[in-house]
Amino acid sequence: MNKFSRIGFILTAAGSAVGLGNIWRFPYITGEYGGGAFILVYLLAILFIGLTVFLAEAVIGQNGQADVSTSFVTLSKTKNKNWKYAGFMVATGLIILSFYSVVLGWILDYMIKSFVFLPTEAKIAGENFENLISNDISSLLLYHTIIAGTVVFIVLKGIKEGIEKINLILMPLLGLILFGLLIYAFTLDSFSQAVSFMFSPDFSKIDSNALLAALGQAFFTLSLGVGTILTYSASLPKNANIVKSSFIVASVDTMIALVAGLIIFTFLFTAGAKSAAGPGLVFISLPVIFSSWGILGNIIAVSFFLALVFAGITSAVSMIEPSLRFFIERFKISRVKATILCGTTFYILGIIALLSMSKSFGEVLTFFGKNAFDIMDFASSSIMMPIAAIMICIFLGYFVEKKTLEEKFTKHTSYTIFSIWYFLIRYIVPVAIIILFLNKLGAI
Numbered sequence: 066m067n068k069f070s071r072i073g074f075i076l077t078a079a080g081s082a083v084g085l086g087n088i089w090r091f092p093y094i095t096g097e098y099g100g101g102a103f104i105l106v107y108l109l110a111i112l113f114i115g116l117t118v119f120l121a122e123a124v125i126g127q128n129g130q131a132d133v134s135t136s137f138v139t140l141s142k143t144k145n146k147n148w149k150y151a152g153f154m155v156a157t158g159l160i161i162l163s164f165y166s167v168v169l170g171w172i173l174d175y176m177i178k179s180f181v182f183l184p185t186e187a188k189i190a191g192e193n194f195e196n197l198i199s200n201d202i203s204s205l206l207l208y209h210t211i212i213a214g215t216v217v218f219i220v221l222k223g224i225k226e227g228i229e230k231i232n233l234i235l236m237p238l239l240g241l242i243l244f245g246l247l248i249y250a251f252t253l254d255s256f257s258q259a260v261s262f263m264f265s266p267d268f269s270k271i272d273s274n275a276l277l278a279a280l281g282q283a284f285f286t287l288s289l290g291v292g293t294i295l296t297y298s299a300s301l302p303k304n305a306n307i308v309k310s311s312f313i314v315a316s317v318d319t320m321i322a323l324v325a326g327l328i329i330f331t332f333l334f335t336a337g338a339k340s341a342a343g344p345g346l347v348f349i350s351l352p353v354i355f356s357s358w359g360i361l362g363n364i365i366a367v368s369f370f371l372a373l374v375f376a377g378i379t380s381a382v383s384m385i386e387p388s389l390r391f392f393i394e395r396f397k398i399s400r401v402k403a404t405i406l407c408g409t410t411f412y413i414l415g416i417i418a419l420l421s422m423s424k425s426f427g428e429v430l431t432f433f434g435k436n437a438f439d440i441m442d443f444a445s446s447s448i449m450m451p452i453a454a455i456m457i458c459i460f461l462g463y464f465v466e467k468k469t470l471e472e473k474f475t476k477h478t479s480y481t482i483f484s485i486w487y488f489l490i491r492y493i494v495p496v497a498i499i500i501l502f503l504n505k506l507g508a509i
């Protein structure tokens with residue numbers, strides 16, 4: 066079995082973490098919840114909850130050196146075979162990947178068009194976006210196919226030659242583009258306005274919805290609850306320092322989200338646009354702003370969407386890997402067969418997702434008032450991810466020998482860090498997630 070190098074693991078796990086969640090989702094959610102106070106809550110959620118679950122997945126994976134199901138069973142006190150059902154979480158990654166690939170398709174379309182065309186008015190920009198997602202089925206199919214094909218091509222080559230390699234190339238490039246955009250934003254007058262929007266908290270904006278949004282974002286952004294971090298950690302040498310690596314990955318992810326926020330809010334404020342523009346933020350508001358900058362605007366727009374594509378591809382490959390490893394190890398099939406099976410599944414689900422937003426097929430693909438795209442989003446991030454996260458906490462907190470975990474941690478870090486983590490995993494995190502979960506389902 067191929068193993069990651071230390072830097073390979075950090076870059077690859079960071080590649081998974083850094084994605085549309087940082088550059089597309091984080092800014093618009095921050096905008097909707099009013100900035101500074103939300104960011105503070107989000108940072109606390111990352112530090113105490115996200116990092117705790119990240120470490121949990123890393124411990125299970127590194128210890129098991131196998132797919133999700135097998136790793137759970139191996140680590141459990143009694144080797145109870147029923148823990149194999151934890152393997153359900155690999156399906157979540159495939160569901161997320163289905164609509165993530167569609168969104169990446171929109172981004173590809175925007176990147177290509179931005180070379181020659183940018184809308185000059187918000188109204189036109191809105192119509193363009195609407196037209197793409199509801200009428201232009203052939204383009205959407207083409208882009209979804211390109212993205213899905215790219216993902217399949219990369220994972221077919223395996224964890225070292227495919228996944229690690231693509232991350233070693235794309236992650237530095239992504240860093241470079243974002244750095245360039247940050248420097249440019251820094252030269253604009255509105256930069257200081259963006260800084261104060263993001264870092265001066267107004268606590269009157271914080272309610273239970275904001276808390277839940279922060280927690281949900283912390284999970285999504287760190288790629289938790291789908292077995293990605295677990296599966297990547299299973300390709301890590303048993304003596305690698307996962308505590309340190311986890312801190313680094315969480316820090317990198319957080320930094321990129323903050324940088325993306327600074328860039329986007331500076332651009333928005335420069336144009337006097339609203340910070341609360343919702344999911345259309347980067348597809349509607351930004352292109353109009355870019356268009357007022359002439360040819361420089363085209364260059365910035367293309368770079369920006371290219372950065373999103375790079376960030377998204379490295380996350381996309383990490384969503385399919387847990388299910389590949391699951392099928393390869395549990396059903397003893399080849400990587401090629403597993404890729405065909407999982408690739409076809411998410412490709413078809415993606416087509417259903419994109420058709421469900423179109424005028425022609427929207428109605429037949431709408432169930433209980435939600436279209437298939439929204440159902441996949443809701444089922445994965447509001448139901449399956451939290452269930453997996455709760456399961457991970459309860460498993461480590463109550464069904465695994467404390468001594469085993471303690472040894473794992475104290476090999477690399479102090480006993481104090483271990484005790485804090487153990488306390489969080491047993492009591493704080495599961496309770497917080499259960500509250501989030503019930504609230505999202507509307508029971509609280």
Ligand code: PHE
Nearest residue numbers: 082084085086087285286288
């Ligand atoms: N963390 C990724 C992002 O921020 C999304 C992701 C979720 C990746 C789950 C893998 C698994 O875009």
Ligand code: NA
Nearest residue numbers: 082083086286
């Ligand atoms: Na992220």
